[in-house]
């Protein structure tokens with residue numbers, strides 16, 4: 001044993017999922033030596049559940065990741081097979097990009113990026129022990145007996161710690177279908193770092209054989225034309241498939257109700273907390289009894305396989321009940337099962353033991369990211385991986401931890417929520433979690449995050465320059481647009497006013513041929529394609545944006561505001577019922593205390609602040625736009 005030296009890495013990342021990939025990538029790009037240890041080299045970047053990246057609130061995270069040099073946006077574009085922007089019938093605050101992804105290719109491409117990085121060494125195996133040595137370094141031991149040392153360690157082990165899968169009454173140990181569970185690491189983390197584990201649960205729907213589905217009976221869902229990529233540097237993306245929509249029906253709901261005692265979620269077999277906002281079909285049927293039907297989307301998982309993902313039908317009912325349910329769905333009468341749906345329970349931490357860089361509050365150099373922090377979703381995991389990887393790099397280089405403000409990014413919202421409020425159920429991102437969502441949009445991710453990207457050189461110089469040039473073009477175009485006056489039927493008017501009065505659409509904005517000066521600017525300035533949406537939204541909604549900017553300043557200032565003892569929270573208008581209960585229980589003394597409470601949103605905080613303001617008799621600020 002004495003003959004081989006233990007290798008020392010700057011950063012050891014445990015787990016090759018979405019968090020582990022971004023953590024390894026960003027720290028390796030900071031010129032550090034990185035070791036990525038994962039159970040199975042063939043499953044790096046595997047998509048455990050849905051074959052899609054982005055979606056409501058998640059698309060925003062992916063766009064932010066793009067400016068910060070993450071891998072997910074580029075690979076999602078390269079392997080995307082259908083692209084859509086969601087919520088475009090609503091206001092721009094909630095527009096979110098989503099791509100249907102070829103999950104086989106996604107994993108292959110991301111593996112090739114990671115294995116090709118000169119600063120990343122990949123080790124296959126199960127980590128069973130992590131220790132903090134008196135030297136301040138970490139000792140990581142694999143099941144094989146192999147030992148590594150590191151200056152910093154990042155745990156990104158997903159749903160694998162003591163993973164237990166359920167299909168009806170059947171229980172199997174495993175982190176996800178086809179993968180074994182990690183059975184020793186939880187105990188080691190508990191003994192060596194005092195980690196107290198919680199149990200969460202998530203679930204996945206059945207997978208069906210493409211050729212057994214009656215596609216002609218179903219409603220087609222096409223991608224957007226032209227498709228919009230996540231990454232600023234992606235070209236030539238195209239829609240390659242359609243998805244299809246069908247529905248559950250009353251006989252199905254009845255069947256589920258009749259068999260509810262066989263559902264692990266309802267018969268006491270699963271007691272851990274699942275995601276409230278991503279419920280199983282049995283949950284939907286039992287919780288929303290008045291609903292006639294629920295949507296089911298049929299999504300191809302890959303161009304290379306015939307596997308169809310049944311989005312909306314996550315379940316852990318027994319296999320025969322799942323089959324009976326599916327066969328009652330229009331178009332799926334003869335559907336052949338490739339895999340049944342299942343639920344998985346796993347260990348995760350209370351993220352309030354972490355700081356905003358996802359570092360343990362007591363153990364310098366020990367970081368946690370992804371599902372282990374009580375979140376759910378690839379995008380949530382990926383951005384945490386980036387934060388933990390960058391923070392670990394800063395720790396190793398003795399630089400201050402990077403700060404992500406919740407008034408500046410969805411990443412900031414996620415971090416702030418996690419480390420201050422914790423997660424009482426698998427946390428997933430929604431636009432509604434972001435109180436400043438009018439100001440924090442996909443289209444302005446560059447402006448919001450370029451300074452941080454420049455500070456830490458998260459992108460190569462050429463790409464940073466490109467982003468900077470987009471911002472410069474924007475200010476020229478903005479000035480140009482403001483100087484355009486037009487003759488309309490109502491007389492001479494300014495283009496900005498015409499946009500606000502809905503007389504010009506986003507596409508028409510740059511086609512104001514009559515105005516020579518503006519035409520010259522438009523021709524000279526590049527990036528019109530990138531800036532079209534951004535300029536249009538900022539011109540059209542300037543009034544709302546200005547109000548929100550004032551609110552941000554006001555809310556930041558008011559943290560120390562005292563809340564009088566015996567305040568009756570149940571009588572305060574605008575608070576949610578959950579917030580009323582939680583505030584009554586906690587009796588906070590200041591607004592800062594309120595911010596730390598789980599279940600009390602920033603919108604509740606604003607309602608409380610308005611109430612305190614009114615009670616004090618001072619003038620009500622003219623700056624709130626939450627309603």
Ligand SMILES: Cc1cc2nc3c(=O)[nH]c(=O)nc-3n(C[C@H](O)[C@H](O)[C@H](O)COP(=O)(O)OP(=O)(O)OC[C@H]3O[C@@H](n4cnc5c(N)ncnc54)[C@H](O)[C@@H]3O)c2cc1C
Pocket residue numbers: 014015016017018019020037038039040043044045046047048049050125126127128156157158159160161175176177182185202203204278342343344369370371372375376377378381
């Ligand atoms: C059944 C199921 C259903 C899901 N449903 C949804 C859903 O509906 N919507 C949604 O958004 N998300 C869903 N998810 C969650 C999504 O898969 C995760 O949020 C995401 O993959 C988390 O990324 P991660 O990097 O934290 O972990 P993972 O992607 O799970 O990666 C964990 C990695 O850690 C490695 N690992 C674990 N333990 C060890 C060890 N001891 N030593 C070495 N390596 C180890 C594994 O090999 C793996 O590479 C589901 C997951 C599962 C399993």
